[in-house]
Amino acid sequence: MSRIAYFGPAGTFTEQAARSLSTGQELVPMETIPAAMTAVRKGDAELACVPVENSVEGPVTATLDGLAEDSPLVAVAEALLPVHxxxxxxxxxxxxxxxxxxxxxxxxxxxxxxxxxxxxxxxxxxxxxxxxxxxxxxxxxxxxxxxxxxxxxxxxxxxxxxADVPDARTRFLLLSPPCPPPEPTGADRTSIVASMANRTGALAELLNELALRGINLTRLDARPIKGNFGFYRFFLDFEGHIAEARVGDALAALRRRCEVRFLGSHPRADGVRATVSATATDSDFAAAAEWVRAVRSGERA
Amino acid sequence: MSRIAYFGPAGTFTEQAARSLSTGQELVPMETIPAAMTAVRKGDAELACVPVENSVEGPVTATLDGLAEDSPLVAVAEALLPVHxxxxxxxxxxxxxxxxxxxxxxxxxxxxxxxxxxxxxxxxxxxxxxxxxxxxxxxxxxxxxxxxxxxxxxxxxxxxxxADVPDARTRFLLLSPPCPPPEPTGADRTSIVASMANRTGALAELLNELALRGINLTRLDARPIKGNFGFYRFFLDFEGHIAEARVGDALAALRRRCEVRFLGSHPRADGVRATVSATATDSDFAAAAEWVRAVRSGERA
The missing domain is CATH 3.40.190.10 (Periplasmic binding protein-like II)
Structure with missing residues (x-):
């Protein structure tokens, strides 16, 4: 039977999230967040369930650091639990x-x-x-x-x-070794981590690549890279799926600018559908690419 | 004798930071970060000392939320302590x-x-x-x-x-009710919190206002606003002092775009001096403003 390693012990919110994301796998509590990730990297578990952000406490830094370091893992699903x-x-x-x-x-x-x-x-x-x-x-x-x-x-x-804050929520990720992402649903989230030297305007340039393609950011965390002074990691979550033209195009543009690691495209737990502006649909991108092809070949101008 | 309220109890890193920032004030431990801020707001203490970010754990969300809510407080100094x-x-x-x-x-x-x-x-x-x-x-x-x-x-x-991470550090702020900021030193940090509705490109626009004026960002934290779904607060730290032309000009531009609260300009504890690009010095701004004045009055074109 396949296994989901989760940040334990049993009886916590992460177990509750792992249960909600399980499709029959055995749930195995691990003592720390890094240990749950290591279990997947070593093949001791197929998937790992860890918290990634809390609306009151902010980002879970152990998860962010663990996603940016060692061998890649991708999020294939998420769960959103009210903190009651x-x-x-x-x-x-x-x-x-x-x-x-x-x-x-x-x-x-x-x-x-x-x-x-x-x-x-x-x-x-x-x-x-x-x-x-x-x-x-x-x-x-x-x-x-x-x-x-x-x-x-x-x-x-x-x-x-x-709960003192009635709408406090924690978001959890289900992590896998790199694999084909789940099918796009129209209400998807894509996550990446971009690493770069700190210089004036660097982050503005990255965000412009998303904004120019009508991609709405849903989260941004900036973390200094341990032991690499002046280098930063930007964890970006945004609307859309890597299978969509605007997201693939933006990821390629970011990849030209800096080191980028893909952290997954998967359905949003809150079901919020992406609004795609009239200039950024898949058919807009296809028509524009076809026009460039036609101009290059001398068919059109 | 004037007092510094700090996030206690005695014998913690925050007491150590408060001692290093004190110029003879009495140090008064408070049970929580909000309580230390409230002491200043109520006039029970002149200043408050609280942690704002840790290089391993990330931002201190209680401090960020406390700075964005209730009556304004500004940082007049900072301390950087190695977490040993x-x-x-x-x-x-x-x-x-x-x-x-x-x-x-x-x-x-x-x-x-x-x-x-x-x-x-x-x-x-x-x-x-x-x-x-x-x-x-x-x-x-x-x-x-x-x-x-x-x-x-x-x-x-x-x-x-x-310490497992040898260069882990925590940064602390010394907070005051709004007051004239300390004199610019050339190695200053300015902090603001900008609040806005989540829409595509909103954050990119804010960061462009800084980048266009050659202002280097040193920290960015995005926090959802409690009980105001879809609205975000962006905590921005950047190089420079509000007394400088490029910073004043950028703050005015941001103020036109969204709600902005000033959180202080003060010397950086690490002493890193700002690099001001050749197009963004105070004399560049003065010369450009003089040219516009002259054109408006018909003296030049």
Whole structure:
């Protein structure tokens, strides 16, 4: 049976994302994001599921660095999970005196805790799932966890849908070794990482190549390259699929300017369809190329 | 005596940064980054010291969101600290069986721990300073802390300069209510946040305004605006000072295009001087403006 390596432990948001993206594969928790990627690179797993960005916390730098380094991996699918926490306790607990979770989770439920468990001491755990385990073992009274943890651990649900920012979301990628991308759907996302020396106007030039072809950017993260001072990596997500003319043309233009690694074209989890301007459709590109061919051969002018 | 509110507790990297930026003010630890900013907004402190970016972990989103929201604050100085940890223990500890720290710190010393303390159980604390306190109180055997913690707590230094990535650095800002910026030095950084609806080419247009005036970008972070779907904030840092013609001209051009908030012009901690191209010096701008004035008045053509 094929396997999906995911950033564990079990009972976290990433497991929940991996479940939603699985088509029957075995789910294998890995201790770190790099370890999940390495499992795919070594062939120990077919796919890896890792978080890539959170609308409150920003980009997941371990994932970005891991995509830019070592052998290439491409995203073949994505999942978007609302960051709504579940608060779990043991059935016999009457008063919650301690509440545990991962610091990132605690940061996202601070106001809720102040309003609903003002007397509880807040303690830090290494993951939301570790907090649930500690509650099960009697170490603490309550845990702030991913909803999936309620199915994994024999605990009582004290509250569901807990979040200070109601629309906070985390996006997860399903990564594969390079392979033919999934078919275009009209609501696709393409991701690349472009590496270049820092000089005035360099990033403006890259973004112009996209804008000139009517391609809408959906995310941009700039990261300095470790140990290579003054060199930057730009992680760009934009609308469209590499099978489309405007995207292929833009990627070729970027490739002439700098080092580019393709990180995948796949359907968007939010289903938002790309708006293609009247000058940038596949038939616009085909007609223009045909005209250049005809002019070159002397048939037209 | 005037006060600098900083993201505490005492004995962390932010305290170390606040000390280096202090000119004799009292240092007051605050529990969170927003609380440090609020202290300045309410007038409880004159200045606030907060982290803004880490070369390994990326941007500090709480600081970015805090700068874009509520009443304006401007950065009047910055500090750049190498992220080198100190490992502290009690003098009587013979064998380190447990080592504690904040998860971000643990992530940055993972390899060192595997090589040097392979038998130690790694436990999570709410801050590097909280880990030092827990070691002092006998709860754990060793703590991974900021160097300044060795001066704060009566513990033994087991190792210094500990870091998996040797050149990892964190940048800190000293924030003030709006005030005249410090004098230009030739090695300055200007920061803004620009807010706009997501549409094709919008960011390319902003960056072109900078590139056309020879202004080199040093950082860009794109953040979705909470609760305002499809609207983005772009945090831009670039070379130069608002007192310089090319920067003032670019800021005016950006202001015509979108909402812009000025986040300060101040000397760069790394002392890197801006390279101003031959077409973008203050005298170039003055000569060009004089020519337009002369043409308008019919003196020249």
């Amino acid at each position: 926490f579940t608060v779990l306790t043991r059935p016999e607990v009457r008063t919650v005196r301690t509440v545990a979770s991962h610091p990132h989770a605690l940061a996202q439920v601070r106001h809720w805790l102040e309003r609903n468990l003002p007397e509880a001491r807040v303690v830090v755990a290494s993951s939301t799932a570790a907090a649930a385990v500690a509650v099960r073992d009697g170490e603490y009274d309550a845990a702030v966890t991913a909803p999936v943890a309620a199915q994994t651990y024999p605990l009582k649900v004290l509250a569901e849908g807990v | 940890f100190t490992v502290l223990t009690r003098p009587e500890v013979r064998t380190v069986r447990t080592v504690a720290s904040h998860p971000h710190a643990l992530a940055q010393v993972r390899h060192w721990l595997e090589r040097n303390l392979p038998e130690a159980r790694v436990v999570v604390a709410s801050s590097t300073a909280a880990a030092a306190v827990a070691v002092r109180d006998g709860e754990y055997d060793a703590a991974v802390t900021a160097p300044v913690a060795a001066q704060t707590y009566p513990l033994k230094v087991l190792a210094e300069g500990v």
